Amino acid sequence: MSFKSNELNTGSFPSPIPLEVDEVVGCLRRRWGVTYDxxxxxxxxxxxxxxxxxxxxQQSFPLDEETFRENLNRTLEIINRAGQSGFVRNWLENVQAKPRLGRAITLPLPMDQRMDEFVL
Structure with missing residues (x-):
C-alpha cells in the first residue's frame, strides 16, 4: 500500500496509545532489518x-544505543503529546519507501493547536 502524505487522514488513525521506543525499534528492525534514525x-x-x-x-553511526534510544524517546514524546501516535504508527507500518544515502523519507505531520506549541 502506498500513501502520499496528503492522502493520509489523521482522523482515521486516532490512538490514545503512545508510541514507545521498543515498539518503534521493533517496527524498524522488522521492516528494514536496521534501526533508522x-x-x-x-x-x-x-x-x-x-x-x-x-x-x-551502521559502523559509522555517531551515537551509541543508549543515546540513540534517549533521542528517539524525546522525538516520540513530542509525537505522543501532539496526539499523532496513531498517524505515525500507521506510516511506520505502511510506508513503502526506504531511506537512501543523503535522502531521508519525510512525513509531514498534521498541524493543529497541539502542534503549534512546538513551532516558534
Missing amino acids: LKLLIKKDRIYLQMMWGFLE
Whole structure:
C-alpha cells in the first residue's frame, strides 16, 4: 500500500496509545532489518518526521544505543503529546519507501493547536 502524505487522514488513525521506543525499534528492525534514525524537522510553520538514512547498526553511526534510544524517546514524546501516535504508527507500518544515502523519507505531520506549541 502506498500513501502520499496528503492522502493520509489523521482522523482515521486516532490512538490514545503512545508510541514507545521498543515498539518503534521493533517496527524498524522488522521492516528494514536496521534501526533508522528518526528526527523532527521544523520548517516555517510545519513539522516533519524524517526517517534518516543513518542507522544504529551502521559502523559509522555517531551515537551509541543508549543515546540513540534517549533521542528517539524525546522525538516520540513530542509525537505522543501532539496526539499523532496513531498517524505515525500507521506510516511506520505502511510506508513503502526506504531511506537512501543523503535522502531521508519525510512525513509531514498534521498541524493543529497541539502542534503549534512546538513551532516558534
